[in-house]
Amino acid sequence: MLSLAKIVLGAVMLLGFVGPASLAQVPMPSPGLNALPEVEFSRLSQRDPNPLGQKALAIHPEQWKHAETEHFVYHFSDPFTVTPVSVEAEFHYRVVAKALQREQPAGDTKSHIYIFQTATDWKQFQSIGRLEPWTGGIHSQGSLFIQRSPGFTAGGNLLGHEIAHLVMHRYYPDGIPCWLDEGFAQYVSKGARASYLRARNYIAKPQSRAVDEEKLIPLAELMAMTSPPNDRVKTFYDESERLVRFLASSDKASFLTFLDALGRHQPFETALLQNYGTKFLTAAALEEKFREYASKEFGTSLQESGGG
Numbered sequence: 001m002l003s004l005a006k007i008v009l010g011a012v013m014l015l016g017f018v019g020p021a022s023l024a025q026v027p028m029p030s031p032g033l034n035a036l037p038e039v040e041f042s043r044l045s046q047r048d049p050n051p052l053g054q055k056a057l058a059i060h061p062e063q064w065k066h067a068e069t070e071h072f073v074y075h076f077s078d079p080f081t082v083t084p085v086s087v088e089a090e091f092h093y094r095v096v097a098k099a100l101q102r103e104q105p106a107g108d109t110k111s112h113i114y115i116f117q118t119a120t121d122w123k124q125f126q127s128i129g130r131l132e133p134w135t136g137g138i139h140s141q142g143s144l145f146i147q148r149s150p151g152f153t154a155g156g157n158l159l160g161h162e163i164a165h166l167v168m169h170r171y172y173p174d175g176i177p178c179w180l181d182e183g184f185a186q187y188v189s190k191g192a193r194a195s196y197l198r199a200r201n202y203i204a205k206p207q208s209r210a211v212d213e214e215k216l217i218p219l220a221e222l223m224a225m226t227s228p229p230n231d232r233v234k235t236f237y238d239e240s241e242r243l244v245r246f247l248a249s250s251d252k253a254s255f256l257t258f259l260d261a262l263g264r265h266q267p268f269e270t271a272l273l274q275n276y277g278t279k280f281l282t283a284a285a286l287e288e289k290f291r292e293y294a295s296k297e298f299g300t301s302l303q304e305s306g307g308g
């Protein structure tokens, strides 16, 4: 017999990934049966040391309810909203941990997710946090703040992208370069979406987007950016995703050790030489190969783990 959790997962992932056209055939999860049990704030297993969390809970403090699952603590006002978020969050946690090919980090620290229900509360919160321009969420010091807006329910990899940041933060709490953090979040969440759909007999390949060669940001400039540049947000995300995809598909094992090196704040050139030295002798050699790869339109024939 299928467990309730599996049924909810199926329904939720379909809701998240397929979009409004197919909603009619998808049974809604029944919150009466499957809703996350609410937990009193004082009984939560962990607190969020992030000051932004405290600021969020101070907005209409009477509205907040709380719950937790294996890897996450949720703060929300509507149980109908939090249940599918919790299923997606745990799903993406497993996907990212698998992509990184390692056990979860030592300790049992959970990531906190704050779900705002109304546009006014969200606006008020946005003025104190810095919104990630491309996905519409705020991730800060391992916590995630979202408005459960149509953007998060109507499909795509937005929640997966944000969850990827949370999981990365657990493995690399001291931070990794912005291009790598954003590029990996895009790469892994696009792959998760495609494999979920394929498992349900949809023909789906990760939708990796090519970048026009004349728009490409030189790698030295990309590496130095500490946040996505306002005037080239789309290029920044697409190019960072392509670079992660390029490095991961060139050699997955090298990519993981390269990631660890950048997580230890080694300079890019050093990490590149140590992990990809046999493939790219210099950063310039990498750049030349990458420019070609980044601007190539793969269309629907792109393989998840392969180049083109």
Ligand SMILES: [Zn+2]
Binding pocket: 132, 135, 161, 162, 165, 181, 182, 185
């Ligand atoms: Zn991001």
